[in-house]
Amino acid sequence: MAEQESGAREPAEFGLDDAALAAHPTVYAADAFAGRTVLVSGGAGGIGRAAAWLLGRLGARVVLAGRNAEKLEGARTAMAAHGLYVRTAVVDIREPESVAALFARVAAEAGGIDMLINSAGGQFPQAAIDFSAKGWNTVINTNLNGTWHMMQAAARAWRDAGRAGSIVNIVVVTTHGLHGVAHTIAARAGVIGLSQALAVEWAPLDIRINCIAPGVIETPGWRVYDPKAVAAYPRSNPMMRNGSTWEVAEACAYLGGPAGGFVTGEVLHVAGGSQLWGETWTIEKPDYFRV
Numbered sequence: 180m181a182e183q184e185s186g187a188r189e190p191a192e193f194g195l196d197d198a199a200l201a202a203h204p205t206v207y208a209a210d211a212f213a214g215r216t217v218l219v220s221g222g223a224g225g226i227g228r229a230a231a232w233l234l235g236r237l238g239a240r241v242v243l244a245g246r247n248a249e250k251l252e253g254a255r256t257a258m259a260a261h262g263l264y265v266r267t268a269v270v271d272i273r274e275p276e277s278v279a280a281l282f283a284r285v286a287a288e289a290g291g292i293d294m295l296i297n298s299a300g301g302q303f304p305q306a307a308i309d310f311s312a313k314g315w316n317t318v319i320n321t322n323l324n325g326t327w328h329m330m331q332a333a334a335r336a337w338r339d340a341g342r343a344g345s346i347v348n349i350v351v352v353t354t355h356g357l358h359g360v361a362h363t364i365a366a367r368a369g370v371i372g373l374s375q376a377l378a379v380e381w382a383p384l385d386i387r388i389n390c391i392a393p394g395v396i397e398t399p400g401w402r403v404y405d406p407k408a409v410a411a412y413p414r415s416n417p418m419m420r421n422g423s424t425w426e427v428a429e430a431c432a433y434l435g436g437p438a439g440g441f442v443t444g445e446v447l448h449v450a451g452g453s454q455l456w457g458e459t460w461t462i463e464k465p466d467y468f469r470v
């Protein structure tokens with residue numbers, strides 16, 4: 180990987196590219212997702228894209244959703260070139276009408292879905308005391324409301340079709356050591372609570388709901404963080420390294436697929452132990468905390 184003069188990596192190079200995702204070894208059987216259809220929001224981003232590649236390679240029909248049609252088409256083309264079944268759909272998860280249109284289209288064109296991975300999301304680093312009302316609302320709306328719209332639309336489709344389903348929500352570590360993104364921690368704590376409530380409420384519908392809390396995972400999403408903050412990420416967990424999108428993708432396959440059939444209402448940290456030890460500063464660390 181090329182380095183900038185400062186030692187920080189070029190943002191465009193964060194994470195595994197399509198060639199790596201096409202070839203990465205997997206622990207799963209080649210047909211582990213045969214006959215299943217999976218919708219991945221944020222499917223052209225870092226984690227969503229890796230999950231889409233993995234599940235596609237394991238035999239799933241994959242639908243990638245996001246706001247940017249060009250990014251989606253780039254991901255689709257790369258996966259289709261490897262013989263994977265991939266469709267794309269533009270959606271803004273913050274808009275219930277947009278989400279409803281997405282699910283109507285997926286029902287018509289792909290015959291509905293079996294699994295939903297909510298990987299669309301994000302935030303900007305800022306001291307909470309400086310949050311504007313609009314900035315706060317944007318992050319809450321994207322990560323809490325948007326995820327809810329997707330979950331409710333999926334559940335309604337499964338209920339109406341009498342079909343079982345499984346949801347994996349990608350959140351963040353909410354309980355320890357992540358600083359400068361209080362808005363997203365609030366939103367994701369909401370998603371975790373929501374997921375636990377719905378794991379019970381929607382169990383009679385045969386719907387399982389779990390969350391994955393990634394730690395520092397190299398993706399293009401890191402472009403919004405200061406290179407100095409990014410350079411410190413490997414020291415933010417006891418394993419002293421960044422994680423890869425593939426490691427989150429394999430966790431998605433476990434929790435959302437047949438291997439996780441008796442798991443619901445769970446939060447799986449794929450974070451190198453950062454939920455227990457270490458600190459991740461996305462803004463400058465205040466002198467107060469320097470020893």
Ligand SMILES: CCCCC/C=C/C(=O)SCCNC(=O)CCNC(=O)[C@H](O)C(C)(C)COP(=O)(O)OP(=O)(O)OC[C@H]1O[C@@H](n2cnc3c(N)ncnc32)[C@H](O)[C@@H]1OP(=O)(O)O
Nearest residue numbers: 300301302303305311313314317318395396400401403461
């Ligand atoms: C590795 C550990 C670190 C932390 C753990 C999490 C890591 C990750 O999640 S990385 C991968 C996730 N990907 C991203 O975060 C993508 C980048 N983020 C965004 O695209 C935005 O932050 C977004 C999620 C808020 C979505 O933005 P969008 O809908 O496009 O909204 P705008 O950019 O128009 O912004 C709306 C509003 O929000 C405030 N705001 C946005 N950026 C900043 C900023 N850098 N500083 C302060 N405030 C910001 C602001 O109020 C914006 O309105 P305007 O001022 O009118 O533009």
Ligand SMILES: NC(=O)C1=CN([C@@H]2O[C@H](COP(=O)(O)OP(=O)(O)OC[C@H]3O[C@@H](n4cnc5c(N)ncnc54)[C@H](OP(=O)(O)O)[C@@H]3O)[C@@H](O)[C@H]2O)C=CC1
Nearest residue numbers: 221224225226245246247271272299300301395396398400
């Ligand atoms: N990378 C990391 O270190 C960590 C990531 N996470 C979380 O994991 C998830 C995936 O992150 P990652 O892959 O790294 O980030 P990326 O920025 O690479 O991907 C996120 C994707 O979400 C999509 N998205 C954002 N807002 C919307 C919206 N309103 N409607 C539809 N799609 C939207 C974007 O697609 P488009 O631009 O096309 O809209 C983008 O491709 C996020 O929730 C992130 O916060 C959590 C902890 C750590």
